[in-house]
Amino acid sequence: MTKIRWSAAAVAALTLVLGFGTPPASAAGAHEGEQLYPVLTYRTGPYAPSGIPFLGGLQDYVRYVNEVQGGVNGVKIYTPECETAYSIERGIECYERFKHGYEGAPTAIFQPHSSGLDAALLDKAREDHVPVFGPGGGQAHAFEGRVFPYSFPLVLDYWSEASIVVKYIAERAGGLDKLKGVKIATLYHDSGYGRDTIEPLKILSEKYGFVDIQIPVPHPGEQQQTQWQQIKQANADWVFLRGWGVMNPVAIKTAARVGFPVDHIIGDIWSGSEDDTRPAGGVAKGYLAVSVFPPGTNYKILQEIKKYVIDTGKSDLKDTSKFGSVYYNFGVIEGILAVEAFRTGQAKFGHRPLNTEEGRWALEHLDLAPDRIEQIGATGLVSPIKVTWLDHVGGSSAKIQQWTGTEWKPLTDWIDGDRALFHDVLEQKALDYAKEKGIAPRTNEDALIN
Amino acid sequence: MQYFLTILLSGLLAGVMYAMVAIGFVLIYKASGVFNFAQGSMVLFAALTFVTLTEHGVPFWAAFLATVAVMIAGAVIIERLVLRPLADRSPLTLFMATLGLSFVIEGLAQLLMGTDVHQLDLGIDDLPLDIAGLQLSQFDLFASAVAIGLVVVLSVVFDRTRIGIALRAVADDVLAAQSIGIRLPVIWRIVWSVSGVVALIAGLLWGARQGVQFSLTMIVLKAMPVLIIGGFSSIAGAIVGGLLVGATESLADIYIGPLVNGAVSNWFAYILAVGFLLIRPSGLFGDRTIERV
Numbered sequence: 001m002t003k004i005r006w007s008a009a010a011v012a013a014l015t016l017v018l019g020f021g022t023p024p025a026s027a028a029g030a031h032e033g034e035q036l037y038p039v040l041t042y043r044t045g046p047y048a049p050s051g052i053p054f055l056g057g058l059q060d061y062v063r064y065v066n067e068v069q070g071g072v073n074g075v076k077i078y079t080p081e082c083e084t085a086y087s088i089e090r091g092i093e094c095y096e097r098f099k100h101g102y103e104g105a106p107t108a109i110f111q112p113h114s115s116g117l118d119a120a121l122l123d124k125a126r127e128d129h130v131p132v133f134g135p136g137g138g139q140a141h142a143f144e145g146r147v148f149p150y151s152f153p154l155v156l157d158y159w160s161e162a163s164i165v166v167k168y169i170a171e172r173a174g175g176l177d178k179l180k181g182v183k184i185a186t187l188y189h190d191s192g193y194g195r196d197t198i199e200p201l202k203i204l205s206e207k208y209g210f211v212d213i214q215i216p217v218p219h220p221g222e223q224q225q226t227q228w229q230q231i232k233q234a235n236a237d238w239v240f241l242r243g244w245g246v247m248n249p250v251a252i253k254t255a256a257r258v259g260f261p262v263d264h265i266i267g268d269i270w271s272g273s274e275d276d277t278r279p280a281g282g283v284a285k286g287y288l289a290v291s292v293f294p295p296g297t298n299y300k301i302l303q304e305i306k307k308y309v310i311d312t313g314k315s316d317l318k319d320t321s322k323f324g325s326v327y328y329n330f331g332v333i334e335g336i337l338a339v340e341a342f343r344t345g346q347a348k349f350g351h352r353p354l355n356t357e358e359g360r361w362a363l364e365h366l367d368l369a370p371d372r373i374e375q376i377g378a379t380g381l382v383s384p385i386k387v388t389w390l391d392h393v394g395g396s397s398a399k400i401q402q403w404t405g406t407e408w409k410p411l412t413d414w415i416d417g418d419r420a421l422f423h424d425v426l427e428q429k430a431l432d433y434a435k436e437k438g439i440a441p442r443t444n445e446d447a448l449i450n
Numbered sequence: 451m452q453y454f455l456t457i458l459l460s461g462l463l464a465g466v467m468y469a470m471v472a473i474g475f476v477l478i479y480k481a482s483g484v485f486n487f488a489q490g491s492m493v494l495f496a497a498l499t500f501v502t503l504t505e506h507g508v509p510f511w512a513a514f515l516a517t518v519a520v521m522i523a524g525a526v527i528i529e530r531l532v533l534r535p536l537a538d539r540s541p542l543t544l545f546m547a548t549l550g551l552s553f554v555i556e557g558l559a560q561l562l563m564g565t566d567v568h569q570l571d572l573g574i575d576d577l578p579l580d581i582a583g584l585q586l587s588q589f590d591l592f593a594s595a596v597a598i599g600l601v602v603v604l605s606v607v608f609d610r611t612r613i614g615i616a617l618r619a620v621a622d623d624v625l626a627a628q629s630i631g632i633r634l635p636v637i638w639r640i641v642w643s644v645s646g647v648v649a650l651i652a653g654l655l656w657g658a659r660q661g662v663q664f665s666l667t668m669i670v671l672k673a674m675p676v677l678i679i680g681g682f683s684s685i686a687g688a689i690v691g692g693l694l695v696g697a698t699e700s701l702a703d704i705y706i707g708p709l710v711n712g713a714v715s716n717w718f719a720y721i722l723a724v725g726f727l728l729i730r731p732s733g734l735f736g737d738r739t740i741e742r743v
Binding site: 043046048049052190216217222229230246250258283319 | 453712
C-alpha cells in the first residue's frame with residue numbers, strides 16, 4: 001500500500017473514531033422528561049433461557065404502559081438495556097453507567113436482576129444513594145430499612161420462602177405438630193444464594209422438630225448422583241430443591257435415578273420454571289415448586305398485553321410461545337412493581353420523572369393492596385404488598401405449584417411466610433451489620449423528605 | 451460398605467462421562483500439540499444442531515449423520531481460516547486462537563439455534579437398576595458402553611490404519627512427518643472432524659441428562675483435571691483419568707464435604723490434578739518430553 005493510501009486509511013479511521021466513538025449531540029438529552037428505568041439483561045450466556053422471556057415480559061409491560069396508557073401520568077418510561085450475561089463485573093459496569101441517569105432521563109430505582117449483583121451493590125448503592133430493588137432475590141436482613149435505606153428485597157426473601165415450604169409440608173402431613181421426626185433435606189446450590197436458607201431452616205427445625213438435612217451441590221450442578229445417594233441414605237421424606245439453571249433438571253432426573261418420588265420435591269422460586277422441568281422429560285411430572293411468579297395467560301393484564309403488544313407484533317419476544325410462561329410473568333410482575341413505585345412517587349412529588357431519593361421514598365410507600373391489584377388486572381398474579389421505611393420486603397407470600405408434564409398448575413392460594421419468627425434474628429443481623437460498617441440506623445425523621 | 455460401593459460406582463460412571471469430553475481434547479492435542487479450548491463449545495454446537503434437527507422432524511439417524519456432516523464442515527472451515535494462517539506460530543498462539551474460537555462457536559450456536567433449553571430423549575431409561583444390591587442407572591451403563599466402543603474404534607483407527615499412523619507421525623515429529631509427504635492441513639482437518647464427532651457423542655449423552663443448553667460448554671471444566679491426571683496425549687489416559695476424578699470427587703463429597711460444610715467435588719479434582727503435576731507432570735499415560743542438552 002502506498003503512503004497516500006496509508007494516510008487516507010488513517011484519516012478514515014480517525015473520522016470513524018471521532019464520528020462513532022462519541023455520542024451524537026442530540027443523544028445527551030434525547031430522553032429528557034422521561035423516567036429512566038435501566039434494564040440489566042442476560043440475553044446471552046448460560047442463563048439466557050430464563051433471561052429472554054423474563055426481559056420480554058418486562059419490556060412488553062413497559063411498552064403497554066407507554067403506548068396504551070401514555071406512560072405513568074404522561075411520563076414515558078425509558079428502558080435502555082445493558083447486557084451482563086449474568087456476570088457481576090459487567091453488572092457493576094452497567095450500574096455505573098446508569099446510576100446518575102442516562103441521556104437526560106433521571107434514574108429513580110435500579111434493579112440488578114441477580115442475587116450476586118444485589119449483594120455486591122449493597123454498600124455501593126447505599127453510598128451512592130441509589131435504591132436497589134430485587135423482587136425475590138434480595139438478602140433477608142436487608143428488610144431492615146433503618147440500616148439498609150437503599151435496599152428493597154421486595155415480595156419474598158429466602159427465609160420466608162423456607163417457612164412457606166415447611167408450612168406446605170406440614171399441611172400435607174396433617175399439621176405443624178405432625179412435623180416431628182419428618183426428614184426434610186435441602187439440596188442447595190453451593191453459593192450465597194443457596195446457603196441463605198441454612199439458618200432459617202435450623203430455626204424452623206428447632207421449633208417444629210423436623211430433621212433438617214443440608215446437602216450442597218457444587219456449581220453448576222451437572223452431576224448430582226452422590227448428593228441424591230446421600231438423600232436416599234438419609235431416608236429423607238421431602239426435598240427442598242434450591243437450584244439454579246442446569247442444576248434443576250439434573251436434580252429431577254437424578255432423583256428418578258435413585259428412586260426418590262418427584263412429588264416430594266419442592267423447588268424454590270428459581271427452580272420452578274418450564275425450563276427447569278421440560279429438559280427432565282416425563283420424570284418431572286408431579287414435581288412441586290414455590291411460585292411468586294404464577295404462570296398462565298388468564299389474567300386481565302396479560303390479555304391486555306396480548307391484545308396490544310403480542311398480537312400487534314410489538315413484543316420483545318421473538319418466540320411468542322413464551323408469553324405467559326413463568327419467567328415472562330416474572331418480568332411483567334417486576335414491571336408492575338416498578339411502575340407502581342413511579343406512580344406512588346409521582347403522587348407525592350408531581351407528575352414528572354423522579355430522582356433516586358424520590359425513588360427511595362416511592363418504594364418505601366409502595367402499597368399494592370388487593371383493590372389496586374384488581375385495577376391493574378393482576379389479581380392472582382401479584383401478591384399484595386405494603387412496604388414501609390421499616391419493612392423493605394412489604395409482605396412475603398407464595399403459592400405452591402405442580403408440573404403436570406406440560407404446564408404448571410397452582411395447588412394452593414398465597415401462603416404467608418412466617419416473618420415474625422425470623423424478625424428478631426434478622427433485625428439483629430442488620431444491626432450487627434450497621435455496627436460493623438459504622439452506619440447510624442435511621443430514625444423516623446430521616447426517612448422523610450422535606 | 452454397600453453405601454460406599456454405590457457411591458464409588460456412581461462416581462466411576464460419572465467419570466466415564468467426563469472422559470467422553472476429555473477424549474475430544476486428547477485427539478487434537480495428539481495431532482497438533484494444541485489445547486483446544488473450544489471443545490466445550492463444539493459439544494454445545496453439535497448437540498444443539500442435532501436436537502434442532504430432530505425437533506424439526508428429522509429422524510434420529512438422519513439428524514446424527516447431518517450433524518456429523520456439519521461438524522466435518524466446521525473442521526474444514528476452522529482449519530482453513532484459523533489453523534492454517536497460524537501454522538508456524540507457537541502453541542500458546544494457537545491456544546489463544548481456540549479461546550477466541552470458543553466465543554465464535556458459542557455465539558453462532560445461540561444466533562442460529564436460539565438459547566432455549568431443549569429436552570433430548572435418546573430412548574434409554576435413566577431409572578435405577580438393582581445389580582447385586584447396588585443401584586445403577588441404565589443410562590450410565592449405556593454411556594459406559596459407548597465410551598468403551600469409542601475407545602476401541604479410536605484405538606483401531608490410530609494403530610491399524612494409514613491415517614492413524616500418519617496422525618501418530620505428526621504427533622511425534624511434525625517436521626519429519628511433513629518431510630515424508632504427510633500433509634499437515636489434511637491431518638488437521640481429519641483430527642478436528644473426529645474431535646467434532648466425539649463432541650457430538652459427548653453432547654448427546656450430557657444433553658440427554660441435563661437438557662441441551664448453554665451450560666454444556668462448562669463441562670470442559672470437568673475435563674481439565676481428567677487430562678492433567680491421565681495425560682494430554684493418551685486416550686486410555688483420558689478414560690483412567692475420568693474414572694479417577696469421578697470416583698475421588700464422589701467420595702470426597704461424602705467424606706470430606708461435611709468437614710468443610712460445603713461441596714468439595716468442584717475443586718477436589720483440581721487438588722488431585724495439582725498433586726499429579728508435582729509428582730508426574732506428564733500424567734499417568736502422557737508422553738514424557740525428553741530433551742537432549
